[in-house]
Amino acid sequence: MSPSNSPRSDVSLTHPDRLYWPDEGVTKQGLADYYAAAWRFMAPYVVNRPLALLRLPDGIKGHQRFFQKHAWKGMNPHIEEIADPQDADGEKLLRIGDFDGLVALVQSAVLEIHPWGTTTGNWEQPDMITMDLDPGEDVAWNAVISAALEVKARLETRGLAAFVKTSGGKGLHVVAPLAPKAGWSEVKDFAHSLAESMSADAPDKYLATATKAKRGGHIYIDYLRNGRGNTAVAAYSTRARPGAPVSMPLDWEELSDVSGPAAFTLANVPQRLETRPKDPWGDFFEAAVPLE
């Protein structure tokens, strides 16, 4: 049973049976197969964007785990080296352009993909805002859903569209597509003001600052994903955590039926992608409007 529209790649995987998530039995090949199934939905969120990577060469039970934002020696040629236009002489950044690039990331033991919220063709004008909802200890899942709905309402008041995904970690991401126009500082300032206004209106529920000591019982609205050079985990990216969760785009209508932030995993997402009538984020880029 070959999934519809699965891309092929000639990028070779050494040790395809290497276990990246040993408890879940997910191998390097299994990860590549997952991305083949997800590619047709995922591509616009990872292609032609600067990328930061979380690499775990020995899998999630191993002892090596490092972020990487710069090009390295011996890098697979399907991973592109690009110059930051604001740091032309600095170290080269990373980008992929196609499915071969994604398989090259798999071979490089990239278990999480964290793109900038912009494309390299329009580098200084972000094309999305990510509001990252991080619940502290003792916050009910329902409260995280309520927070997402509140963020959605406030984005819509501003004339923006809102989409939601699980983070695959502890919370939800509410993402607004932008027609590239406003610059980084305007976008970050807007995200900041949204977080501050929610915190001001419900200080018992929401925080706009990261201080861990205050986090218990509150949801931190992390707006700082929206600064130049900052990143958030990509839609459909796996997470380097137990259970092999993925950051899963959702319909708002199904959010109340989702059991938690890590409900979608390598074990159940391919089935969902095969049987689901439509992409819940199918209109993401069509819904983009400028921030103004």
Next chain:
DNA sequence: GGAACTT
């Protein structure tokens, strides 16, 4: 995962 460097 893989290059570069040290032993």
Next chain:
DNA sequence: AAGTTCCAACGCCTC
């Protein structure tokens, strides 16, 4: 030949 090291980093708090 084998072992070790490196692989982000900066704005925003809080104290």
Next chain:
DNA sequence: GAGGCG
């Protein structure tokens, strides 16, 4: 100014 945070 140092240290936590993501």
